[in-house]
Amino acid sequence: MSPDVRLSVSWLSRVVLLFACCSHAFYIPGYSIRSYRDDENIPLLVNKVYSDNSQLQYAYFELPFVCPPTGRKHHGSSVASGHSIPLNLGEVLRGDRIKTSDLEVNMGQDIDCQYLCDRVVGRKEMKWAQQLIEGEFLTEWILDNLPGATSFVTVDRSRKYYAAGFKMGYKDFDVATGKERFYLYNHHTLVVRWRKAPGRAGDNGGKVIVGFEVYPKSISAGHRNETGCPLDVSGDQEPLALFIPANNSGLTEQYADSSYVPIEANEDLNDGATMTIPYTYSVYFREAKDVDWANRWDLYFSDQTGSSSTHWLAIVNSLIISGILGAVCIVIWGRTMQGDAKGRGDGVLEEARLRIIRRAEKKKSTTGLLEKPAEAAPEDDLMSDEEPLEEITGWKMLHGDVFRPPPYGGLLAPLIGSGMQLVFMIVGLLVLSCAGVLNPSWRGGFWSVAVGLFVLAGGFSGYFSARVYKTFGGQNWRKNTMMTALLFPGLVFTLVFVLNLFTWAQASSTALPFSTLLGLACLWLLIQLPLVHFGSYIGFYRSAVWEHPTRTNAIARQVPPQAWYTKHQITLALGAGLVSFAVLFIELIFLFRSLYLDKSSYYYVFGFLSIISALLSITIAETVIITTYIQLCAENYHWWWQSFFVGGASGFWIFVYSVWYYATRLHIEGFVSSLLFFSYSALACAVYSLATGTIGFLTAYMFIRRIYGGVKVD
Incomplete structure (x- = not known):
């Protein structure tokens, strides 16, 4: 789609054009023709x-x-x-x-x-x-x-x-x-x-x-x-x-008796x-x-027409990876919903316990022997000829601990809230870009709309953060609200302010004026903060807590010794993140070239980027399901943070790619330029990881709720 595309003649466009005629100065970049x-x-x-x-x-x-x-x-x-x-x-x-x-x-x-x-x-x-x-x-x-x-x-x-x-x-x-x-x-x-x-x-x-x-x-x-x-x-x-010719008068007097006069210029810049x-x-x-x-x-854009094959290759690559992971997820779903469980998660264990009680009562009535109370019967009795061993081991053994609140849940909830805020912003930008609203002819429109969407999405941030916090059993919702509103935006604002000091010292127009910083602070504290507070109030007081399909035991179950790939969360997360990075890698080459290697060109293939983003989200969800299932089969119920890390781990590999790109492709010189490159690259990767980590967390939560109770997340 061409960036300059006229609006279709509709009642809305007629209203806009009428307002343009009344104002005598109304201009829509990319849409209004100036003759x-x-x-x-x-x-x-x-x-x-x-x-x-x-x-x-x-x-x-x-x-x-x-x-x-x-x-x-x-x-x-x-x-x-x-x-x-x-x-x-x-x-x-x-x-x-x-x-x-x-x-x-x-x-x-x-x-x-x-x-x-x-x-x-x-x-x-x-x-x-x-x-x-x-x-x-x-x-x-x-x-x-x-x-x-x-x-x-x-x-x-x-x-x-x-x-x-x-x-x-x-x-x-x-x-x-x-x-x-x-x-x-x-x-x-x-x-x-x-x-x-x-x-x-x-x-x-x-x-x-x-x-x-x-x-x-x-x-x-x-x-x-x-x-x-x-x-x-x-x-x-x-x-x-x-x-400017050198000032060699002093040198001429010094070498008056010689035919040789040094040709070095006088380096006094104020001569x-x-x-x-x-x-x-x-x-x-x-x-x-x-x-x-x-x-x-x-x-x-004509010099970039030959790159269409590259974008299609990226889509094919993403489809192949997503398809393979999807097949694995289908196998897992079949095992959990039909093969292993033959029912719905915790119901297997409850039915098994009822069968043990009935067998015990039947024995007592026929033999007259004293038996232990049914509720005290050891779980080892489940391993009888009627109940195969594989039906009561693995992930089913965690029914009383799988929904146990994670450590540092008061930090995870604000991160999930900020992640939902970023997801809303990213989706909005992609939709508007594909529709042609955001295009190069609207100079600065992409960043203006991004800031606006992020601020307005504060209500979503507060709502989801409060609901997750309430699910974890939190009580101090005001503290959670302030963390949600101040943690991520505060870190971003602090980083931008510190980097601005370096660009100010270089007298560069990259430095933001003080009035702009003040305006951003007002948007953050006067608009986003109240929206986060409002969303938190709705999520905490006006919305029911997410009910879990199984009860949590009073005493935590001991996690058995783990294999090397599940023992350390970082190992499993980085391995899974590499798979997600492979989906994005080919399109990332074109994106980096537009951003860094050729700033005079414009990135315009938002349609391809939207397709890649959708496939990336599907791949992340599939990866999280597979890693969560592996973790549960190892009787490890610490999946909350793990799902968040797995979803966002590809951001680490994107930053590694940025470092490689800096060392092999770019020719950036100077300490300040290098500092800006690495700082903003790290910030972009953090934003990406926060959004994809939230997708991973919600995917794992819905998957576990489904296999343990068949209850859909409300």
């Missing part, structure tokens, strides 16, 4: 610079070697250059800092060359420019909500595609000196592709933008006319080298030496009749 008439100004916005080799980003106008905003207003525009565009929460979280620029772009007006400014920089500013070029930073400009793109063609020249952003410069050897030099792109050719607007707007002369390409070029400061433009923009020009960088640009409008407005984002 321009000839000579109408099109605002060109500048955002930031970013790199695949760094986790740090920088606002464009904060760079000391670019043209600063003059504050001049464009013809027909109400805002001046340098004006900050209002950002949504997601845009701030992703490091956007969008402002209007001084570049004049009017529909249909070609500009061969326009002078912008002369920027005088010293050695310090020049060094920063060289570092950004060395780090392969890309610049992001925006026109009509489209990011400025670098245009490419396939090897056979049969297809064209875009990569968002364009380079700031390049590194090459100077022919004259033979030394390595950095060259800055100081002239930008903008190619705006347009076509006639659909409908009535097109009949009235309206045009829509379907492409925005940027071709940067490095041109030296010499050979320019009186306007500041190069004499020949399109021809071959000497590039602009970022180089007052400067260079001038002239900036110019060109604008050309070209009609593109073969591109529809609704499909204008397709060129940003």
Whole structure:
């Protein structure tokens, strides 16, 4: 589905369009078409610079070697250059800092060359420019909500595609000196592709933008006319080298009697030496009749069309693994529900005890011998010719302990509540993404909706946490409520705040403003906390406790010696987690490439991701059923935490994969960038493990309730 898809004409869309007409400023990114008439100004916005080799980003106008905003207003525009565009929460979280620029772009007006400014920089500013070029930073400009793109063609020249952003410069050897030099792109050719607007707007002369390409070029400061433009923009020009001659006056005096003078430059960054960088640009409008407005984002995805086979391979791989585990679960279900039990769990033992009592009473009436009371009859009497040994051993022996509350249940309940909150958020994001609501044209929409869903799901978090806590026999529901509302969100907020200190020190736009942190804290404490409290009250006082099908003995049963794979919970969990990781592994390759290796591309195959997520959930449920059954057959009733660990163990393997990806695929440099990568990778894996661990816990709970009593979870 194309990111820019118009809403179907329905009563709801009519209401939205009516509101748009009344407000005169309503715009739905990706859905509302913006048309321009000839000579109408099109605002060109500048955002930031970013790199695949760094986790740090920088606002464009904060760079000391670019043209600063003059504050001049464009013809027909109400805002001046340098004006900050209002950002949504997601845009701030992703490091956007969008402002209007001084570049004049009017529909249909070609500009061969326009002078912008002369920027005088010293050695310090020049060094920063060289570092950004060395780090392969890309610049992001925006026109009509489209990011400025670098245009490419396939090897056979049969297809064209875009990569968002364009380079700031390049590194090459100077022919004259033979030394390595950095060259800055100081002239930008903008190619705006347009076509006639659909409908009535097109009949009235309206045009829509379907492409925005940027071709940067490095041109030296010499050979320019009186306007500041190069004499020949399109021809071959000497590039602009970022180089300030060394101050060797002191060295010349020191080596006055020698023909040798060292060539090392004076590294004093504040010696007052400067260079001038002239900036110019060109604008050309070209009609593109073969591109529809609704499909204008397709060129940003064309280079990824060959990966469809990879996604289908991931689905086939997931189906095979899920199918094998499903067959094992069917065998287990058959053994427990038909073979082993021939009934419903604990009923086998109760019926066996009744048969022993009847046999004892019959013996007493026929022989007259004194017998022990039936209730005191040893359980060894169950092992008679009428009751085979395999029917009363294994998991059936745990009927009085299998629902015994786990240790640290007061911690497990809040984790389950937060896990349900994350499951609700993830499902909502996948549904909205598959429906096309969340797409690249809605800049920052994914993170904005994610935060909104997480906050609103606080009621689910409190409800499930309270019900699990009540099932464990807890009484202090207020304490459980506060732990649910503060534990996981508090840890996340603390981590983000600490990492923000490092990005603040780097003057990076990745750092969240203090106002944003304050707003997030208000969402957490003023909205989510009351919702968690409300959900906890409903779950604890207005909902019945989950009744278990068997009674719990007063004295805990001793767990017999365990095999090596059930003796340590971590061993069984990691082994099972590796199976779940295998389901996600192939799709994870594509996801990591979009997130880290090629930030200029967009992850768009949410349909495939939704299918993989569904198969992953099924696989986790099957894995938990198998491991829980193995554990119960070993007469080990400590399954509560074990099911949670098994469900979330694949998050550990995802983090291991992240470490491997960092070491072998990425070229991230710098302590802060590495710290951000590992910290946010660990946070993402923790979120994943919390959600999948909750799925595992609920699966095991329903499975055990079923085999021990046939009672469905209410």
